[in-house]
């Protein structure tokens with residue numbers, strides 16, 4: 580677990596994950612509204628070299644940023660009611676595709692989660708700081724978490 584005391588610190592932590600991302604990696608971001616999931620994706624995007632402003636995909640469900648080292652796909656499933664709609668938005672092809680996918684509220688549809696993924700949970704503590712925790716599912720995510728934790732010099 581890593582504590583961050585500002586949005587910048589959350590983005591900085593996120594930026595240390597970016598160099599290790601591969602095509603097909605899926606990162607599920609969990610945590611309440613306003614916890615800092617989108618801030619985290621902004622930090623990743625900047626470190627990948629995305630120049631576009633990264634905004635919340637709450638209304639669009641999916642926003643794509645092709646301009647960095649690796650395409651970045653940013654989902655927010657908060658407003659999605661029917662998991663069948665995932666097919667319509669190309670969720671399954673996208674997460675299996677040429678970029679790294681970050682899925683806010685991905686845990687809402689457990690049956691739509693891929694076999695392997697990294698889950699990053701952001702929670703707000705009593706002082707308003709954020710606790711960032713990571714848990715891996717599958718071999719690839721385990722490897723990703725290992726190299727990231729080593730780089731960020733903390734347990735995540």
Ligand code: ADP
Nearest residue numbers: 583584585586589612613614615616617618709
């Ligand atoms: P989410 O995507 O989880 O709904 P956002 O990332 O959009 O949340 O918003 C997080 C909000 O919390 C932002 O307004 C940000 O400025 C604020 N914030 C305060 N402290 C932190 C922190 N340590 N890490 C991330 N965001 C923080």
Ligand code: MG
Nearest residue numbers: 616617635683
């Ligand atoms: Mg968000």
